[in-house]
Amino acid sequence: MDLNQIKQQFISRLSEIKDEKSLIDLEIEFLGRKGKLTEILRSLFSLDLVEKKRLGLAANELKEWVNNELKTKNHEIRMQKWGRIAETEKLDINDPKFKIENLKLKIDSGHIHPISNMIFKIERIFEEMGYEVVDSNEIETDYYNFTAVGTPPDHPARDDHDTFYIKDLGDLYKKNLLLRTQTTAMQVRYMQKNKPPIKIIIPGKVYRRDDDATHSPMFHQFECLVVGENITLGELKRAISDAMKKLLGENTNIRFRNSYFPFVEPGLEVDVTCSICGGKGCNVCKNTGWVELLGAGMVHPDVLRAGGIDSEKYSGFAFGAGIERLIMMKHSIPSLKLLYENDIRFLNQF
Numbered sequence: 001m002d003l004n005q006i007k008q009q010f011i012s013r014l015s016e017i018k019d020e021k022s023l024i025d026l027e028i029e030f031l032g033r034k035g036k037l038t039e040i041l042r043s044l045f046s047l048d049l050v051e052k053k054r055l056g057l058a059a060n061e062l063k064e065w066v067n068n069e070l071k072t073k074n075h076e077i078r079m080q081k082w083g084r085i086a087e088t089e090k091l092d093i094n095d096p097k098f099k100i101e102n103l104k105l106k107i108d109s110g111h112i113h114p115i116s117n118m119i120f121k122i123e124r125i126f127e128e129m130g131y132e133v134v135d136s137n138e139i140e141t142d143y144y145n146f147t148a149v150g151t152p153p154d155h156p157a158r159d160d161h162d163t164f165y166i167k168d169l170g171d172l173y174k175k176n177l178l179l180r181t182q183t184t185a186m187q188v189r190y191m192q193k194n195k196p197p198i199k200i201i202i203p204g205k206v207y208r209r210d211d212d213a214t215h216s217p218m219f220h221q222f223e224c225l226v227v228g229e230n231i232t233l234g235e236l237k238r239a240i241s242d243a244m245k246k247l248l249g250e251n252t253n254i255r256f257r258n259s260y261f262p263f264v265e266p267g268l269e270v271d272v273t274c275s276i277c278g279g280k281g282c283n284v285c286k287n288t289g290w291v292e293l294l295g296a297g298m299v300h301p302d303v304l305r306a307g308g309i310d311s312e313k314y315s316g317f318a319f320g321a322g323i324e325r326l327i328m329m330k331h332s333i334p335s336l337k338l339l340y341e342n343d344i345r346f347l348n349q350f
């Protein structure tokens with residue numbers, strides 16, 4: 001078959017085409033890997049130089065022409081199709097017979113991400129208990145994130161390997177800025193601007209140089225701070241117990257253990273029954289049946305003083321928890337990473 005025959009055949013075939021599918025078939029028939037025109041172009045190799053040049057030029061011109069014809073036809077077909085749709089599926093919302101229910105639309109509505117959802121839920125529960133939700137900054141100074149809340153100068157948490165420092169921003173930022181590693185950073189900032197009684201909750205993002213199966217470099221915490229006259233350890237335990245039962249269910253078992261955090265004295269760690277295994281022991285709870293959920297304690301007098309509060313007259317308690325961990329316990333999710341992968345099959349389950 002010579003080039004002219006191919007061209008004539010293409011013209012006659014193209015005139016019969018009415019839909020996108022047969023147009024694609026036609027393209028394959030002529031320009032595909034084993035297409036008629038492709039075969040000709042491939043056979044050029046065996047020809048002598050003069051013949052190769054003559055036929056090659058003509059074949060390439062034809063190929064370009066065929067391509068343009070295909071594009072034009074494609075445009076025509078699409079315009080006809082949209083024209084038909086506009087004609088048959090037009091809506092007149094002023095027509096008295098028009099009913100929205102008759103529209104054949106399937107609308108998949110999204111929903112709030114489980115992390116945001118948990119934050120809203122925590123805020124609601126604590127607001128009901130009389131707490132005020134406080135906004136806070138994610139970029140902090142070394143002073144508020146570490147020094148003011150009792151972290152010693154040589155503490156490993158202050159290391160470059162653990163904390164994201166923001167450096168080299170010029171003279172304006174010589175105060176050693178960092179991405180806060182804990183919502184505790186807001187405690188002293190708030191106390192400096194507000195007098196007791198204080199009853200606040202600080203939710204938000206925190207950052208640490210940690211990225212493995214069980215850690216994410218960015219995660220969420222919330223922090224509660226209560227300061228007033230005669231605030232006791234008993235009230236702290238009561239507040240935690242009430243909040244966790246509202247959050248995780250009435251049957252949640254809670255236990256308190258002695259612990260140490262630089263900004264509280266005494267310090268407590270709070271465990272709840274592992275919801276993944278129901279207390280029998282699994283990977284998540286390291287076979288203990290308990291999961292550590294909160295750090296807590298009575299506010300250290302030094303922290304009160306840093307906040308400009310008379311530590312002889314006032315006392316307070318504070319506690320905080322990782323929000324991802326709460327979600328894992330509430331919904332029995334074995335890995336924190338699932339919350340960040342944006343897999344719609346996972347997110348649809350909430």
Ligand SMILES: [Zn+2]
Nearest residue numbers: 274277282285
């Ligand atoms: Zn477990």
